[in-house]
Amino acid sequence: MLERATTQLIRTNAVILTVLLILAVVSFPTLAASPWFGGDWESSLRGVKTDGDWEWDPRTELTLQASLRDSNVRFFADVSGWIEQxxxxxxxxxDVNRLYVRMFLPKVDLTLGKQQINWGTGRAWSxxxxxxxxxALNPDRxxxxxTAALLTISHGPLAYTSMVLAEDPKSDDLAMGMRYHGYTDGIDWSVFLATRKQNPILGGDLAMDLAGLGVHSELTYEPDFPYDDGGRLLWLMGxxxxxxxxxxxxxxxxxxxxTGAKDPKDYKWWRPGVLANATLGRHSLFNQLTYAYDxxxxxSVHLLSNLVDDSQALTLSHTSILDTHLQWDIQATYFLGDxxxxxxxxxxxxxxxGITYKF
Incomplete structure (x- = not known):
């Protein structure tokens, strides 16, 4: 099955990337009028302490980005390479992080290729x-x-329908989804129906402002969840x-x-590696406080808490913009719990x- 899934994924990506290349070549005469090139080079050092012993891993990574655009078509590429000890x-x-062609048609946008499709409103979880x-351990990552085909149909300034057909890296099936986004009386909201591993998922989200307090929430339900007879309900409130x-x-x-455990003895440790948005405990909490002192x-400090077993992950970070192109970041995460x-x-x-040079 793994060989079949790998072969299908390679073929799917090859077909899509070939189509993108053809579209880019055809569109290049008009797109070349407005090219953009950029990227960054990051050198970093990471240390991990386990059972009193430290291991240090240096790493350097180069990311290159390019964009060609006219009024009707945009081609975007984001690739990176790294070496690490x-x-x-x-x-x-x-790795190819993103590589897509987006076509802007009247009331319709069509995007083909490797792209980010971020539904929902959550930060640590979504x-x-x-x-x-x-x-959740690194929400800024x-x-x-x-690799997907995304069709967006506009119904007005803040109302649109999205339809997605995408690869599912965790299976040999395609993931599909349809989402309607609207705006009513100061409330951003959306509802969607999707399938993953041939199982339906229903959900929705909303975001609003209440006297300066931002509020967002998400709710999803997977009735045919394969690891629980009662289905799977996820609810986020932030x-x-x-x-x-x-x-x-x-x-x-x-x-x-x-589907999270109510008692640590019921943990299934394989779940986070298999399921998106998986948590071990039934109840989890995230708090983040950020202060820009100039x-x-x-x-920034953010705390992840498992409310079932009382374990936490505490992360402290500092970011400095040294000049127009240079940024320095430092971060430490402490894991607390039995x-x-x-x-x-x-x-x-x-x-x-790490030091990042942006160009």
Missing amino acids: RGEDWYSDA PSDIFNPPD QRNGV SDYSWAKGKLVWMGEYLYDS DFNSV PGTEYGSHADIMVGT
């Missing part, structure tokens, strides 16, 4: 985001795209608020997973620092 061995690889789910003219920002989110420097808990079973500490 792990222990005594060196590894290198390259039950509605079945294509590009976030990483750039998410790679998925809010955010800012002070000092936006310099101090707080965000909090609560996630309920009906125009070039900011500090052995056998979700975050207590990670490494003791993870630290990292």
Whole structure:
């Protein structure tokens, strides 16, 4: 099955990338009038402490981006290559993060290729985001795209329908979805129907502002969830608020997973590697506080909490913009909890620092 899935994925990507190349060549005479090139080069060092021992891994990564556009067509490419030391061995690889052609037609946009399709409103978790789910331990991480065809039909300034046919990296089936987004009396909202691994998923989300307090919520239900006879219900509730003219920002989110364990002894450790948006415990909490103490420097702290086993992951970070093109980041994550808990079973500490040159 793995060989068949790999072969199908390679063939699917090859066909789509060939179509993109043809479209880019055909469109190039008009697109070349407005080319853009950029990217960044990052050198970083990460340290992991486990059972009192440290392991340090240096890494350097080059990302290149290019965009060609006229009034009706846009071609965008985002590729990266990296080299990294792990222990005594060196590894290198390259990846296509995004590569797509977008065609702007009257009332309709069509995007073909590897792209980001971010549904939902959540930051640490996003039950509605079945294509590009976030990483709760690092919600600021750039998410790679998925190979997909996306059709967006406009119904007005803030109302549109999205239809997606995309690869599912975790199976040999295609994922499909249809989403309607609207805006009513200050409320952004959407509803969707999707299939993943041939199982239907229904859901929706909303976001609004209540006297300066941002509120967002998501709800999804998978009736034929293969690992639970009662289906799977995910509910996210979040809010955010800012002070000092936006310099101090707080965000909090609560996630309920009906298939999460109510007791740590019922944990199924294979689940997070198999399921998107998976949590071990039934109840999880995320809090983040960010303070920009001037125009070039900011500090952030975010805390992930498993409310079932009382384990936490505490992350402290600092970002400095050294000049127009240069940025320095430093981050440390502390995993707190007893052995056998979700975050207590990670490494003791993870630290990292990196310099990024943007061009």
